[in-house]
Amino acid sequence: MKMTTAQVLMECLLEQGVDTVFGYPGGTILNVYDEFELHGYKDKIRHILTAHEQGASHAADGYARSTGKVGVCFATSGPGATNLTTGIATAYMDSSPVVFLTCNVSENLIGKDSFQEVDITGISMPITKYNYLVKEPEELADVIREAFAIARSGRPGPVLIDIAKNVTAAVVDYTPLPLEQHPQHGRLATMLHRTGYELKAPDPDADDIQILLDMIENAEKPLVLVGGGVIRSRGAVPEFRKFAEALDAPVASTIMGGGALPGDHPLFTGMIGMHGSHASNHASAECDLLIAIGCRFSDRVATDPESFAGKAKLVHIDIDRAEIDKNVLTDHHIIGDARRILELLNEKIPRHSYPAWREWVFSHKEIPLIKDEHLHPHEILETIQDVTDGDAIIVTDVGQHQMWSAQYYHFSRPGQLITSGGFGTMGFGLGAAIGASVGNPGKVVVHCTGDGCFRMNCHELCTEEHYDIPVISVIFNNKTLGMVRQWQTLIYGKRYSQTDLDRGPDFVRLAEAYGVSGARVSSQKEFEAVFRKAVESGKSWVIECNIDKDAMVHPMIPGGSQATAFILD
Numbered sequence: 001m002k003m004t005t006a007q008v009l010m011e012c013l014l015e016q017g018v019d020t021v022f023g024y025p026g027g028t029i030l031n032v033y034d035e036f037e038l039h040g041y042k043d044k045i046r047h048i049l050t051a052h053e054q055g056a057s058h059a060a061d062g063y064a065r066s067t068g069k070v071g072v073c074f075a076t077s078g079p080g081a082t083n084l085t086t087g088i089a090t091a092y093m094d095s096s097p098v099v100f101l102t103c104n105v106s107e108n109l110i111g112k113d114s115f116q117e118v119d120i121t122g123i124s125m126p127i128t129k130y131n132y133l134v135k136e137p138e139e140l141a142d143v144i145r146e147a148f149a150i151a152r153s154g155r156p157g158p159v160l161i162d163i164a165k166n167v168t169a170a171v172v173d174y175t176p177l178p179l180e181q182h183p184q185h186g187r188l189a190t191m192l193h194r195t196g197y198e199l200k201a202p203d204p205d206a207d208d209i210q211i212l213l214d215m216i217e218n219a220e221k222p223l224v225l226v227g228g229g230v231i232r233s234r235g236a237v238p239e240f241r242k243f244a245e246a247l248d249a250p251v252a253s254t255i256m257g258g259g260a261l262p263g264d265h266p267l268f269t270g271m272i273g274m275h276g277s278h279a280s281n282h283a284s285a286e287c288d289l290l291i292a293i294g295c296r297f298s299d300r301v302a303t304d305p306e307s308f309a310g311k312a313k314l315v316h317i318d319i320d321r322a323e324i325d326k327n328v329l330t331d332h333h334i335i336g337d338a339r340r341i342l343e344l345l346n347e348k349i350p351r352h353s354y355p356a357w358r359e360w361v362f363s364h365k366e367i368p369l370i371k372d373e374h375l376h377p378h379e380i381l382e383t384i385q386d387v388t389d390g391d392a393i394i395v396t397d398v399g400q401h402q403m404w405s406a407q408y409y410h411f412s413r414p415g416q417l418i419t420s421g422g423f424g425t426m427g428f429g430l431g432a433a434i435g436a437s438v439g440n441p442g443k444v445v446v447h448c449t450g451d452g453c454f455r456m457n458c459h460e461l462c463t464e465e466h467y468d469i470p471v472i473s474v475i476f477n478n479k480t481l482g483m484v485r486q487w488q489t490l491i492y493g494k495r496y497s498q499t500d501l502d503r504g505p506d507f508v509r510l511a512e513a514y515g516v517s518g519a520r521v522s523s524q525k526e527f528e529a530v531f532r533k534a535v536e537s538g539k540s541w542v543i544e545c546n547i548d549k550d551a552m553v554h555p556m557i558p559g560g561s562q563a564t565a566f567i568l569d
Contacts, residue, residue: 001175005137006031006168009101010041012144015179018072020046020063020438022056026076027116029103031168033074048438048467051459053080055431057087058457060098062432064091066393066415067439068234070151071098077105078116081162082123086425088158089127093422094256095232097156099147100124106166107135120162129157137170145182154201155320156232201319204336209344211332212291212315216349219289219313221357222249225272225301228256228421229294229318230338231414239342240293246349250361252280254295255406258417263410269361273301273563275403275553278364281563284309286360293317294338297327298422299559307562317341367554375547377401377476379524381408384446384474387532392444393418393436395471397429397453400482403553405448427456433471434463444535447473451501452481461514464540472534472541475507478549486552490567511542518542 003011009032013021025033036042050056053075060071071091075084081102091098105114121133130150132143140163147159216222224244230236240260244251244267251261252272261268270277272284284290290309294317295301302308305328313331316324317338324333334341369378381404384392394409396402396419411417418436420428433447454475464471476482481499488496511518517539521527527545534541556568 001173002171003174004031004168005140005170005172006035007039008141008172008174009144009163009168010035010039010045011174011176012141013045013072015145015177016070016148017179018045018070020048021072021074022048022050022059022063022435023074024050024053024056024076024080025074026080028077028105028165029074029080029168031165032101032103046438048434048463050431050434050463052457053083054087054427055434055457055460055463057084057098057100058090058425058428058431059435059438060100061087061091061096062395062418062435063439064096064098064435065094065418065432066436068415069439070148071096071435073098073100075100075102076116077103077120078118080116081118081120085123085127087431088124088160090420090423090425090428091158092127092129094228094420095156096158097151098158099151100158100160102160102162103168104133104162104164107164108166110164121160124160127158128160131160132162134161134163134167137167137172140167140172141174141177145177149182155229201337201340204334204341204344206344208332208334209341209348212334212345213348215289215313215315215332216247216352221287221354222247222289222291223283223287223312224249224251225254225284225290225292225295226251226257226260227254227293227295230257230260231294233294233319233338236294236337236339236342237414239339239346242346243342243349246346246351248351248353248358250279250283250358252276252283254301254421255402255417255419256421257295258406259411259414262412267358271406274303274557274559275407275555277407278366278555278566279361281555281557282364283361285311285563287312289313289315291315291317293342294319296323296422299327302328303557304560304562373523375521375523375527375545377404377547377551378408380474380476380527380545381405381448383524383528383531385409387528387535388444388446392416392446393440395419395429395433395436395445395447397449398424398426399450399453400478400486400551400553401448401450401453401476403483404476407553426453429453430457430460430471430473433473434460434469437469437471438467445471447471449473449475450482451475451477451479451507454507458510461511461516461540461542465515468539470538470540472531472543474531475542475544476547477507477544478547478551480549482551483553485549486556489550489552490556491558507542507544516540516542518544520544520546522546
């Protein structure tokens with residue numbers, strides 16, 4: 001059938017099962033936006049207009065992480081496209097499947113420094129899994145099909161499609177194609193073969209599985225390290241829990257692995273690394289076998305790669321061969337999808353038990369938590385846990401509140417913790433919380449943030465209010481850039497250069513200006529009362545929590561130091 005390529009784009013989104021798009025219009029993408037009204041796509045695909053393109057990028061990312069679907073984001077050319085780059089990089093670093101659709105100037109204007117022209121494919125090349133500049137109208141449908149296939153396959157990640165404006169006005173033949181037929185369809189099948197992308201990871205080598213089983217049989221002090229790859233792999237979490245319980249060894253987690261094992265599970269030692277628990281870090285230093293599944297061994301995990309797990313045989317399981325031996329050298333590795341590898345391990349692994357080793361690991365206690373008249377970070381998270389029965393989706397920005405959230409809230413399922421782990425994006429949280437709430441109607445979504453982070457994208461409160469998206473923003477307000485101040489206190493001789501946030505706004509009045517309820521609290525009792533009210537209201541709230549300026553994240557290991565070189569106990 002004949003239709004404009006702008007309409008083809010919409011039909012292809014429907015082929016993919018897209019029900020929500022986050023975006024911001026502009027001149028070059030107007031033909032696409034016109035389709036929402038012209039042919040009634042607004043009744044088939046919900047469009048969320050954010051306050052800023054960066055907010056849209058984070059919202060699409062939060063939607064993807066919390067639902068397991070591919071997120072979709074629209075933006076126009078020039079500054080509209082470049083405003084997406086932080087969000088694209090955030091999704092790329094955490095392997096989040098998002099398709100970003102931008103429109104550029106018309107083909108005859110490309111390369112002439114035209115108004116709002118930018119080479120967004122060139123800019124985004126290092127931070128996308130794949131990207132396109134579409135100049136041929138007949139190619140658009142298959143490009144969109146390819147983009148979604150690439151975004152969700154293998155190690156997920158963001159894909160960008162940039163479309164010349166004149167292409168969106170062209171009339172072409174469109175033939176509907178059911179999603180299940182896409183992998184066998186002409187151009188897509190050819191492209192997947194040519195680039196090496198596979199929609200299904202190949203089965204791991206059976207000999208590699210047996211080698212690991214033999215290593216387990218010979219171990220006396222094994223430790224499992226779970227990362228975001230287990231969260232991203234569909235169906236991997238039940239298999240992981242089955243494996244962990246059969247092995248019966250301590251399990252540590254990266255921040256991205258939160259929810260792979262319930263936070264209150266008797267085998268769970270907590271987060272590992274720079275702000276990891278004493279139990280996790282001491283276990284990594286003393287184990288004789290470390291099995292890492294779906295993690296990158298970043299500098300926040302393997303703070304000193306040379307000494308990390310120095311007494312252990314190190315096994316790395318990952319879908320991305322490029323991650324093997326990149327940051328730490330392995331003794332054995334298995335390439336493949338985490339779910340499939342765990343299935344094969346579970347078919348053969350006998351039940352094990354290491355009571356003396358577990359007892360030693362869990363003998364490393366954390367510092368006692370303070371309880372007095374002041375409001376402490378752990379009390380905020382414990383109250384959120386209690387009031388929501390541990391069922392809330394927690395979305396964080398980056399900094400101290402992020403670490404406190406990972407430490408004190410017991411995540412029980414994948415997609416329950418949404419945070420910028422790899423790129424460390426301040427301002428990520430509010431947009432991502434909007435996306436998570438849109439994708440999970442009826443779930444309580446709590447946005448944990450700091451006063452520095454909240455300033456960066458607080459304008460998205462207007463998006464919450466307009467679309468009645470019930471996000472509860474909890475601001476850990478210590479009137480400073482808390483994590484930076486912590487480093488200045490411990491490492492930089494208390495020289496507090498440019499970290500005091502001794503200025504506005506008044507967050508409660510700001511929320512009210514956007515039509516959102518706000519409150520300020522200074523004690524656990526006050527916080528519990530307001531938080532319960534916010535949850536029961538089913539509306540957006542901003543709760544400002546006044547905490548001590550020098551509250552710190554315990555423990556702490558300086559970068560480049562060994563896993564047990566705590567400078568803050």
